[in-house]
Amino acid sequence: MTANRPPEAPSPAPPHRSGTPRPPGTSPHRAEAPSYRVGRARAVLRVVAMVACLPYIGLKVAWMAGSRLGIPEGSALLDGGTLLRVANGVTVLMDGAVIVLALLLTRPWGRRVPAWLLVPPMWVASGLLLPIMTAFPVQLAVGLLGGGGRPVGEGNSEPFLDPWVFGVVYGGFIVQGLALGVLFALYAGERWGRLWQGRLRDLPVGPTTPALRATAVAAASAALLPGVTHLLWVSGSTAGLDAGRAADRTGDFYVMEAVNLLFVVVTAVGVLLLAFRRSGRLSLRLPLVLAWAGSAEMACWGGWLSVAGLIGAGGAADRPTTVTVVTYAVQMLAGALVVTLGAYFFAERSAASALPTTAGAAPVS
Secondary structure (H helix, E strand, O other), X not given: OOOOOOOOXXXXXXXXXXXXXXXXXXXXXXXXXXXXXXXXXXXXXXXXXXXXXXXXXXXHHHHHOOOOOOOOOOOHHHHOHHHHHHHHHHHHHHHHHHHHHHHHOOOHHHHHOOHHXXXXXXXXXXXXHHHHHHHXXXXXXXXXXXXXXXXXXXXXXOOOOXXXXXXXXXXHHHHHHHHHHHHHHXXXXXXXXXXXXXXXXXXXXXXXXXXXXXXXXXXXXXXXXXXXHHHHHHOOOOOOOOHHXXXXXXXXXXXXXXXXXXXXXXXXXXXXXXXXXXXXOXXXXXXXXXXXXXXXXXXXXXXXXXXXXXXXXOOHHHOOOHHHHHHHHHHHHHHHXXXXXXHHHHHHHHHHHHOOOOOOOOOOO
């Protein structure tokens, strides 16, 4: 009898050669994904957006610490108390969010942030920055022509802030808006650009189209009230204005009301184009941009003015009237309806683009 031989150890598999089929059962080494790199232009825009936040944040922190830098004698800010300090703290956090957004839009981890965590802050930032970006340059031009007053006047007979503060703060806001807007446009185009490709008339009619059209009509109808009110105010009427604001109207007031009216019109046009799609060769991007900008301004700027009016109201003459409160409330409602419609629209487009295409069928854009 022969002794049993011990089992031989299996010989190692030969190294895989490039260009030859890999034997079954072997796992290839996963190639390392290339590291995410941001271009120089985006890096510069990120720094610009972050630096542009510093003047506003610095002033607010100084005021919370008790400084009176830029606040003249007789200003309502001197009597704000604890409530105003809390409001200043909140606005510091809001402007700090711009720094976070600038990092998110240009860092690798920003690509993994879910849309519901990124898009709402960008929408709010758009609504708060766009009216300033639109109105302030016009107010400066009106002032150079001798028809202006304090930029974005607050309706007080006493000076609210020193003139230089408006230039520094609003100039910073404009730079923030431009830098952040470009960064978001580049980011959104790379991540979700497929959702707004094509033309309006090529959009398919889905099961929710009637509901979306009804929502669009409701939003456009709701926009009539603030639209008419801003039209009256820009035309010189004092109907619905508190006594203090009516007495302190300047060229800046009329510019701001014209901008408010402009965004009401932009909202209605954008949402109706998107819902009824009767525009021939018009690109889908245009009504989406109009609806985004208009709804953000109406909802967020209307909310900001409502809160600012309640906090800054001193005597009875400066308290917002019922007409003003209702106007801004309906304005916020119209903006909320439009952004809700947009959310459903993108959800449908995203779901359709994720469906596998059948043989011979064109892919959903």
